[in-house]
Amino acid sequence: MKDAISKGTIYVLLLLGALLMLFPFLWMLSTALMTPAEINAQNPRVWFPSSLQWGNFARAMEIAPFDRFFINSVIVTLIGTVGELLTTILAAYAFSKMTFWGKDILFAILLGTMMVPGELLLIPNFVTMSRFDLIDTLHAIYLPWVASVFSIFLIRQFFMGIPKQLSYAAKVDGCSEFKFLWYVMIPLAKPALITMTLLTVINSWNAFTWPLLVTFTRDTRTLPIGLSMFRTEAGTFFELIMAASVVTVLPMIILFILLQKYVVDGVARSGIKG
Secondary structure (H helix, E strand, O other): OHHHHHHHHHHHHHHHHHHHHHHHHHHHHHHHOOOHHHHHOOOOOOOOOOOOOOHHHHHHHHHOOHHHHHHHHHHHHHHHHHHHHHHHHHHHHHHHHOOOOOHHHHHHHHHHHOOOOHHHHHHHHHHHHHHOOOOOOHHHHHHHHOOOHHHHHHHHHHHHOOOHHHHHHHHHOOOOHHHHHHHHHHHHOHHHHHHHHHHHHHHHHHOOHHHHHHOOOHHHOOHHHHHHHHEEOOEEOHHHHHHHHHHHHHHHHHHHHHHHHHHHHHHHHOOOOO
16 A cells, blocks of 8 residues: 555656646647737636637748758757767767876866856857857857767766777777777767767757857858747737747757657766766
């Protein structure tokens, strides 16, 4: 009896937590399908649309050049993710399997940089991009973030769990460091690499502050910044903002659902728990 009550309590708490996490997304979808009158209604407040206003999505796509924003977001996300994958794999392998002077000290310094708030890096990065004349280009959006200490730490922890005997056996067979990394380490680290890739894609896709600082024209804007175009002096078009938001977050939700098993496996096996 006690076990049944304990399990029932756990399930109820988990259900409440899930509903709490899902509520913003459900409210976003509901608002996207409402009329302006239903959104502004106060007493009583309207929680569900009386009739589904699918035309809000078409209007949102017409007001702003979301095709251009979407292409920019895809370009920035793909290049930034590939760049981070390359730097992360090479650095993680060096810190986990190679021996060189000052390795532990250098890795400790890298971990220490994680304590620096991201906001403090905005000005130095902006000045650097300005010196290279990259302001208001797509390159300025992804270049400062093609290396991530957290990603290096995540993959290094996974690489550390791979037995050294595999490296010894590969070297006996005449395998070079690069071949061992490419044919042995990377396939074994697939769950952790997929986890890191998914996190990078989500962060790059949803980035707002940095792209807002370094881009000025519509040709270089990304999807999150495009949402601000529905705020005018005459007011805010909440139904259009929510409709555009649904379109913006939907690819990330689908991607996470498809890869969630790799995320759980990658985080669990990399040693980051709790």
